[in-house]
Amino acid sequence: MSKKRNISKRKYRSTSRRRKKYDAPKRDIPTPTKSILTYVFKQKEPITINDIYANIDSGLFSKKQIREVVLGLVSRGDLSAVGKKRYTIDANANIFSGIVEKNPRGFGFVTSLQPRRTAASLKKDPFLSIKRIGSANHGDEILFRVNRVRKDGRPEAEIIAILNRFTDTLTGYYQQGSPPKVIPEDPRYPSTIYITEMVEEQIPDKHVVIVQVLPESSPQGHVQGKLIEVLGPAEDIDVQMRIVIEKHNLPHIFSAAALREAEQLTVSNDATDDRLDLRAVCHVTIDGETAKDFDDAVAVEKLSEGYRLYVSIADVSHFVAIGSALDKEAYERGTSIYFPGRVIPMLPEKLSNDLCSLLPRQDRLAFSAILDFNEQGKLITKKFTKSIIQSKSRLTYSNVFKMIVEKDADCRTAHADLIESLDHAKKLAEALLARRMKRGSIGFNIPEPEITLADNGRIENIKRKQRNFAHQLIEEFMLAANEAVAESFTAAKRHFLYRIHEQPDEEKVSEFAEFSQTMGLDLPPLDNSPPWFAKVLEHVKGQPAEYVVNNLLLRTMQQARYSSGNTGHFGLAATDYTHFTSPIRRYPDLIVHRLLSALIEDVPLQQLPGEKRLVDQAVHLSSRERSAIAAERNVADRLKIFFMEQFIGERFKAVISGINESVIFVELIDLFVSGAVDVAKLTDDYYLFDGRRHRFIGDISGKIYQLGAAIEVVLLDVDLHRQRINFVPA
Numbered sequence: 001m002s003k004k005r006n007i008s009k010r011k012y013r014s015t016s017r018r019r020k021k022y023d024a025p026k027r028d029i030p031t032p033t034k035s036i037l038t039y040v041f042k043q044k045e046p047i048t049i050n051d052i053y054a055n056i057d058s059g060l061f062s063k064k065q066i067r068e069v070v071l072g073l074v075s076r077g078d079l080s081a082v083g084k085k086r087y088t089i090d091a092n093a094n095i096f097s098g099i100v101e102k103n104p105r106g107f108g109f110v111t112s113l114q115p116r117r118t119a120a121s122l123k124k125d126p127f128l129s130i131k132r133i134g135s136a137n138h139g140d141e142i143l144f145r146v147n148r149v150r151k152d153g154r155p156e157a158e159i160i161a162i163l164n165r166f167t168d169t170l171t172g173y174y175q176q177g178s179p180p181k182v183i184p185e186d187p188r189y190p191s192t193i194y195i196t197e198m199v200e201e202q203i204p205d206k207h208v209v210i211v212q213v214l215p216e217s218s219p220q221g222h223v224q225g226k227l228i229e230v231l232g233p234a235e236d237i238d239v240q241m242r243i244v245i246e247k248h249n250l251p252h253i254f255s256a257a258a259l260r261e262a263e264q265l266t267v268s269n270d271a272t273d274d275r276l277d278l279r280a281v282c283h284v285t286i287d288g289e290t291a292k293d294f295d296d297a298v299a300v301e302k303l304s305e306g307y308r309l310y311v312s313i314a315d316v317s318h319f320v321a322i323g324s325a326l327d328k329e330a331y332e333r334g335t336s337i338y339f340p341g342r343v344i345p346m347l348p349e350k351l352s353n354d355l356c357s358l359l360p361r362q363d364r365l366a367f368s369a370i371l372d373f374n375e376q377g378k379l380i381t382k383k384f385t386k387s388i389i390q391s392k393s394r395l396t397y398s399n400v401f402k403m404i405v406e407k408d409a410d411c412r413t414a415h416a417d418l419i420e421s422l423d424h425a426k427k428l429a430e431a432l433l434a435r436r437m438k439r440g441s442i443g444f445n446i447p448e449p450e451i452t453l454a455d456n457g458r459i460e461n462i463k464r465k466q467r468n469f470a471h472q473l474i475e476e477f478m479l480a481a482n483e484a485v486a487e488s489f490t491a492a493k494r495h496f497l498y499r500i501h502e503q504p505d506e507e508k509v510s511e512f513a514e515f516s517q518t519m520g521l522d523l524p525p526l527d528n529s530p531p532w533f534a535k536v537l538e539h540v541k542g543q544p545a546e547y548v549v550n551n552l553l554l555r556t557m558q559q560a561r562y563s564s565g566n567t568g569h570f571g572l573a574a575t576d577y578t579h580f581t582s583p584i585r586r587y588p589d590l591i592v593h594r595l596l597s598a599l600i601e602d603v604p605l606q607q608l609p610g611e612k613r614l615v616d617q618a619v620h621l622s623s624r625e626r627s628a629i630a631a632e633r634n635v636a637d638r639l640k641i642f643f644m645e646q647f648i649g650e651r652f653k654a655v656i657s658g659i660n661e662s663v664i665f666v667e668l669i670d671l672f673v674s675g676a677v678d679v680a681k682l683t684d685d686y687y688l689f690d691g692r693r694h695r696f697i698g699d700i701s702g703k704i705y706q707l708g709a710a711i712e713v714v715l716l717d718v719d720l721h722r723q724r725i726n727f728v729p730a
Contacts, residue, residue, distance in 0.1 A: 094147075110128060126156065135162070142162050181194050182227075208242075265351070275385075276386070282392055287395075289396050300424040306375050308372050309428060335586050335625055368387040395415075499569065499577050587621055640671075642718075652712070652714075661691070682696075
């Protein structure tokens with residue numbers, strides 16, 4: 001992890017993505033039905049009509065009316081009878097809970113679907129029209145029914161109830177007045193909020209504030225709010241961080257109980273009977289130059305017919321007890337979140353930068369995977385053990401690259417005691433990489449930006465993140481350990497938390513293959529398998545279309561996620577995969593460490609969390625991961641907007657990365673900044689949209705703007721509120 005400032009609040013609800021296919025339209029849901037369905041849905045066990053009558057607003061309905069509605073819902077298939085007197089949501093009902101994804105124009109979609117029981121998948125996220133969305137806001141958890149599926153495969157949803165409000169606080173721009181008001185920063189919240197209480201301090205216009213939205217409206221029908229906190233000017237990086245934290249409801253302040261637990265922890269340097277003493281093994285950590293904590297160490301020894309790889313991971317499970325305050329907060333966060341120059345850690349610094357940091361020449365507790373490979377990188381034997389290790393050196397990617405690839409004499413002399421092990425590590429990593437590529441593992445080549453900040457918190461520079469073979473070496477070793485752990489659980493047939501990546505949707509892949517023909521690409525015959533994807537990427541390597549093809553192919557992919565069931569990892573062409581190597585920053589890895597410890601200690605299954613618990617954990621942790629990724633991207637995009645302000649009117653080289661009926665999306669080649677060209681601003685001709693070939697054609701000139709084409713653009717303006725960077729062709 002880079003050296004970053006901690007910004008360590010609120011909690012985020014999540015549900016799983018499970019979907020079902022429907023066809024017949026349904027009539028609207030009457031109000032008594034909504035009340036009954038909502039109450040029954042919330043119950044863990046089947047309930048009686050007397051239960052329903054006693055717990056909904058019985059003053060509105062008689063017991064006879066409730067009985068009639070319940071029996072009607074049974075005949076309709078929404079409820080099912082359990083025995084003669086109890087009822088529950090039917091396993092095949094078209095009823096789900098999910099999260100509202102609201103569009104600034106008022107309509108929305110439902111994501112993270114959670115059926116009551118197992119159901120087949122819907123092909124697309126259900127649509128909520130402006131009429132149907134009602135008072136639901138972005139991020140709310142709702143109970144809804146799918147009424148019908150349109151011809152294009154898009155389900156249409158009707159809200160039964162709002163189960164949980166995502167938040168009652170919002171960030172926005174302050175506006176002086178009588179009364180003062182706040183314009184929500186997120187355009188998905190269209191209502192201006194009027195401040196009801198006296199504001200004692202003088203707040204400048206357009207300063208960012210946090211308001212609590214009050215449930216009751218003013219007599220004039222205005223949304224009312226209470227001022228909670230003044231954050232400051234919008235251009236301040238920490239203000240932007242807080243905006244994103246509030247928008248995504250990210251927990252960022254550790255409780256006093258968790259901090260107290262962390263401070264009381266100590267590390268024992270004594271070897272014990274349940275730990276293998278590996279302090280004599282030549283472990284090293286290899287990280288970036290500015291890394292501050294080191295949670296994985298590796299070592300490679302030469303065997304008579306292959307290599308022995310040690311992947312030793314800080315034993316976080318030793319310090320974080322199940323059910324402790326530390327454990328509860330880590331689970332709620334799910335993952336550490338990384339912003340430029342900042343981090344929201346999953347666990348306090350006492351753990352991440354001290355007790356669970358494999359500092360050089362200090363004894364540290366670890367969980368080690370000891371893997372033996374033949375010369376071709378095939379795994380022969382594996383062993384997992386709690387251990388005590390001592391890292392011999394803190395190495396960086398750049399100096400390891402100099403030692404093992406460039407063979408820099410000075411570097412090799414300075415680390416003479418490590419050279420033999422590192423040279424073996426290079427040969428093993430090459431064998432592992434070759435074997436993985438041969439089986440069809442997909443190697444996307446999409447450059448990543450590296451953002452550096454100036455002292456004032458603004459972006460100082462954006463450049464391509466550098467990667468060399470030392471990065472690849474660590475990646476291969478981590479992948480090998482993750483696969484070996486997952487394979488052990490599959491073989492043992494025990495409950496487990498896998499990292500899965502499902503096969504891409506065939507329709508999306510077919511669309512990509514059809515599009516590739518418009519770019520003149522001669523691709524291998526389509527078979528929607530990992531080797532086919534790998535061949536496509538190899539085919540365009542070094543060509544002008546490489547960047548766009550990588551991005552478009554990536555968009556056909558499903559998101560990797562955590563699951564208690566194993567369907568393999570498509571992108572890695574792996575039958576078994578998990579996350580074992582980073583428990584200090586990913587809670588799923590901590591779960592895997594605990595399960596692995598139980599496996600090697602032969603703890604009986606009945607003493608472990610059941611399948612249902614793992615299902616719930618997988619859903620929650622996948623949701624936290626998605627939220628973290630969205631927050632990280634959001635902060636980076638915001639900082640890029642401030643960065644680009646200084647370049648208005650300047651020219652840039654770009655590539656056309658997307659096209660729709662009204663907008664050409666571009667990405668600047670040197671700055672990794674995305675923006676848009678409004679087709680209405682192309683005044684040199686009237687342009688016709690060719691959706692099939694992803695291009696615009698000038699009606700008179702025949703000039704073409706084609707997806708994947710290089711283009712020069714001029715920065716027109718930046719719009720922080722809409723988070724848009726606008727260009728025109730040069």
